[in-house]
Amino acid sequence: MTRPGDEETTTDATTDGEAPTGRTSRLLAPGDGLRSWWSGLGRTHKWAFGVVGFGLLALLPLYTPPFLDTPGISFGGTMAQFAMIAIIAIGLNVVVGQTGLLDLGYVGFYAVGAYTVALLTSPDSPWNVMGTSAFFSSDWAWLSCVPLAMAVTALAGLILGTPTLRLRGDYLAIVTLGFGEIIRLLADNLADVTNGPRGLNQIAYPHVGEKEGLPNGVFSNGNSAGDANYGTWWFWLGLLFMVGILLLVGNLERSRVGRAWVAIREDEDAAEVMGVNTFRFKLWAFVIGAAIGGLSGALYAGQVQYVAPPTFNIINSMLFLCAVVLGGQGNKLGVIFGAFIIVYLPNRLLGVEFMGINLGDLKYLFFGLALVVLMVFRPQGLFPVRQQLLAYGKSAKKLLRSADDSKAAA
Template identity: 70%
Template sequence: MSETPVTSPSPAPVSTKASVANRPHGGLGDAMRLWWDALPRPTQWVVGFPLVVFIALLPVLNLPVLTTVGTNFGAVMAQFGMYALIAIGLNVVVGQAGLLDLGYVGFYAVGAYTVAILTSPSSPWNQTGDGGWLSRDWAWLAALPIAVAITALSGLLLGSPTLRLRGDYLAIVTLGFGEIVRLLADNLDDVTGGGRGLSQVAYPRIGISEDNTNGVFSAGASSGTLNSGVWWYWLSIVLILGTLVFVGNLERSRVGRSWVAIREDEDAAEIMGVPTFRFKLWAFVIGASIGGASGALYAGQVQFVNPTNFNVINSVLFLCAVVLGGQGNKLGVILGAFLIVYLPNFFLGRTELFGIPINGTEIAEFRYLFFGLALTVLMVFRPQGLIPVRQKLLTYGRELYVTARRTVRKDAA
């Protein structure tokens, strides 16, 4: 007499979003992240769009709580947009793939100098004059993809021989790359202008009128509350949104899963068949290209490029934005970039705060000291940053382990 095999009931599917929503959290950043992860993707778009519109209108609204006193708030937000784009690119390298890059300012400089060399009248390779192949009105927009491509190529050339290094060794190599780029820009007088720099860099000539004869993107252009800083801020938001969509799709693909595996344990990832060198090189090239886009944004916005703006201190500030906001979290690093840019400008020019007399200008000059203290405190009490990333591989592994234990107990009962 044959026995009918008894099949155990299949375990109920575990809802990832539900489990994420019910998981205990330990702070405001965790609560925000878990709440956002629990929303369906269409709901995220519905909630996110009004938020993006509100953020875009901040320079126009001039909210008393946020508006800066000593400098134009639109210019501050334009600088924030540029730093946010830098932070997103550096987050791909440091936060996603776990590669310590201390010379990211080098890619920033390559993007800025590419636009300046192609469009500045002071450059011997200027392509906007007679006989050039760039239209003067659209020179910046045409030079932007060129800057991205050249910066990506520089990332490929740097990463190919160096990404087999790890940890401190890779940090030293990237730090040297940033300094080499700065020194080349300072010494190649015939091409980069040396210490004099390159002036009159092209910018989008849009919105030309009697009030703004050079267009709304020209430095100093103003029409009521819509000055040039506001327009550059809006342009940076467009670039940031496009970059976020691109990077977000990568994170949800095999590439993103490979980056997380490499970040958590590179040796284990390689044993499991992940081609670690190839995916690290991808992260390096993608991060470099985003850095080149931010450099092109800087060159067009300031319309002047010189080597002093691409020093090690700026590279450390970029890394501070990533660490402060939360490595691996795109929205977290944007918040970190906002704090890095906004806080010094918030104190600049203020004589009192909440009724207490202060010297805001002197406080702003000690920003590096304050950022250092803030990072020290953060590393002690919250090393994962203000808005930490959810460790996807570890989270899914834990859910699988809990589900397996429940199934075994049910079968035993």
């Protein structure tokens, strides 16, 4: 049985189990050819193309093609924002794309990661520990807080997931939606801790490359001139984190954990009957996704150096989910492309006016139209995941080929 998008032609069929009509239609989509070509490559070739691809991506802020540049804003800053959203999309893809759990409040984990760094390093916070020890020295305080932010968000995912992951579908979506709003409201109302709506300022960031012209280093907002500005440096740092997360998630997909996630996504009841501990593996996905979201929140806090509750509203959570749906649920590289669309399109249209309307302010309209069109013509996303044999793949393929050869000889 093939999934939508796995073949170039499909046979139309009516609903409710009616017989197929026999009419074939060709699936025309730009992602199909590229996806098929990528799937046909060996592991060594994929690694080679991946290294070259991410190398070229790292050079993009320094050698920006004119047609890709964002005239209304620094392209380096745009790419830094893309790196953060891409990390979020990868983490959300583990929950939504791999395991099939609809999470509408993922922005809550993003907020927990950002506030963890802010509470530990901002001078406005009563929990500020920056400079109290060598571990939290001024130069390395942000980097010291990154693993703490991931641990705290993972714990938040564990606390939220333990009582709620026995729910399914819309019920789980409503609970996660409430979690995201609870985190935002707590940040807004706990004024003695989070400074309320005023937010936390002067958050720590890496002090690297300090010199006479840049007394605070290349990651400070004082490094705003040239192509290698602070946005570019944050993009490079985010790209390193992104590669590490892709390797981690890729290894998980090829393991027993990844196979259990796919089984739960396709049919949870059948997976449980076959002996899969569905609750445990769903909780694993939730905790891992939460930790990745916390990492992106830590990146955001360090880059902007200011955290306030309005940033973590439900609209941003919908945009994160939009990146996963646009790119293709379950496809790691696809959701990265979806994140690029989510970030690049509003920044590209910033300052562009049509009939007196700033097109950059209409990003939600564009994303809404894109989702409607995509759900009609391409519901699996631009780059849908291609199901492969994850265990004993080569042996199974050889066995199937030998069976086909025997049938052909007979």
